[in-house]
Amino acid sequence: MAFRKIEYLLIAAFLVLNVFLVFVFVGKNALLFSSPIDQSRVDVQQEMRDNDIQFMTPEDKVREEPFIRALMQEFNEKDIEPLAENTYDIDLSNRSRLIGTLNNPLTLKQINKDTQAKNLSDDALKPLDDWIGEHVYQGDQYRFVAYDNNQRMITYMQESRTDLPIVDGTGELVFNLNDDYNVEMFNQTYAGETKAQGEKRQLVSEKQALENLYLNNKIQKGDKVVYEFLGYYQTLKVDNMKIYNPTWVFFIQNGDGVFERLHVDGVNGTIVQDKVS
Template sequence: MDWKKTETIFIIAFLILDIFLLVLFIDSRMSSSPTPLVSQTLEEKLKSENITYGKIPSNPEKGSYLSTEPLAFTQKDINDSKGQKISVLNANQRIYSLLNKPVKIDPDKYGADLMPFLKSDVFEGDRYTYWSYDSERREMTFNQKIDGRPVLFNTNGQIVFNLNKDNEVISYQQTMLGDTQMFDEKDDVISGTDALEVLHQHGDLKQNSKIVNTTLGYYNLVSLPSSDVYLPVWAFEVKHDKQTTFFLVNGLEGSVINTNDAQTKQEVPNAESDVTRKAR
């Protein structure tokens, strides 16, 4: 018997067996290792749910909690308002104006053609910015700005213009917030994209929705005996099944504000005279 040859065969056989066992071991370790989860981006998640959106503001922003209260108008405040018949209502906190000569506008221009009238004939009119137009009520709303941002869903800081059937402004009602006081130094406000992700994780966005507008503004969080407290919020205007809903995200704390106030249009007290109704 050739022992050398036999020894060589055994060595080769054991070597092949070792390689086979090593391959089995590696394969078993690979199969037992957890498969890494594939993380979807926010964009991918929204796309998979057919949630569309336009440009989301991404510039760094700062804001703070602040306090203010409704302003009481004085006779001096309305003395320069020419070509109008003005009444001051609600403890001098609401101006009602009936124009002597209607102002023709195009509602599709988002209030751009009303700006000259605002600046020249409305008290502190340049402190307001366009917010919405209600074609059924024929009302165009401008919101007051605080720290360069609009006050949202608050009738205490608005101008509501009333239009007739010929798209002419025939009257308006104005309220205003007074001086503001910040509670502390300005802090970083979360980005619009981060606010959108918070809203999505909260489960408020339904499939097949469309985010038609994103606004950073101030919202009345709580009312105190001496003043009202406001904070910066991201407001998302969302359309779904022909219904429009507004959702708010706290810009400082990154939490969804659960409120029905932001989801319904607030009625402005009706101070119209018979003359105004006939003009319509």
């Protein structure tokens, strides 16, 4: 009798185990063959707006641009001194960066504490544009791109031969304003003469680049996208030559008014980790 009882218990245990394995098998296959979520149906931009992120509707058109190259170039005092004479003091302790301190602040009458980042008119910048043309090395190669009213900084970037700016800081002209919102000093870097390198390549769209930043948590709730455009970012240096990739740049302002510059590789859509200076 005891043997029969044990036999029945073993049979019951095997039946329970088989039923359990059937449920596991069915469950796994249900997961395996169920329809995947179509991420293309997720409205990323609407989700951003729901998170109080401010931005202009980005373009979704495909663009093509080549890489560019430039030869390393340092500042030379003999090129700078005639431009700076009686106008600003020169600091060339780092030959790749020029720091100029103006003898007399440059007045910008239309800029004050209430001037917002995107509200700088051509008229407001005209005194500075004229000054750049007269006193800055290769000044005609730089154009205005951004104003940070929190840090009181006006940024110009060097244009490449393809008319797109250098966005990684190696070709940049940054003016610092004093408490009266007049220019008192500037920092300049110069990438050198640029040339197209190779054939044009198809790039990710501005829309893809913006959404990549959001989906990777680089743009947070309450942020504002103030400026966005395509430029070039240095990705390789071989001897005295630098290679630049087409790169999307976004100027993001958080709720405290602080600006951050984010970059997305234009060729593969990956987020560029900024170089440590």
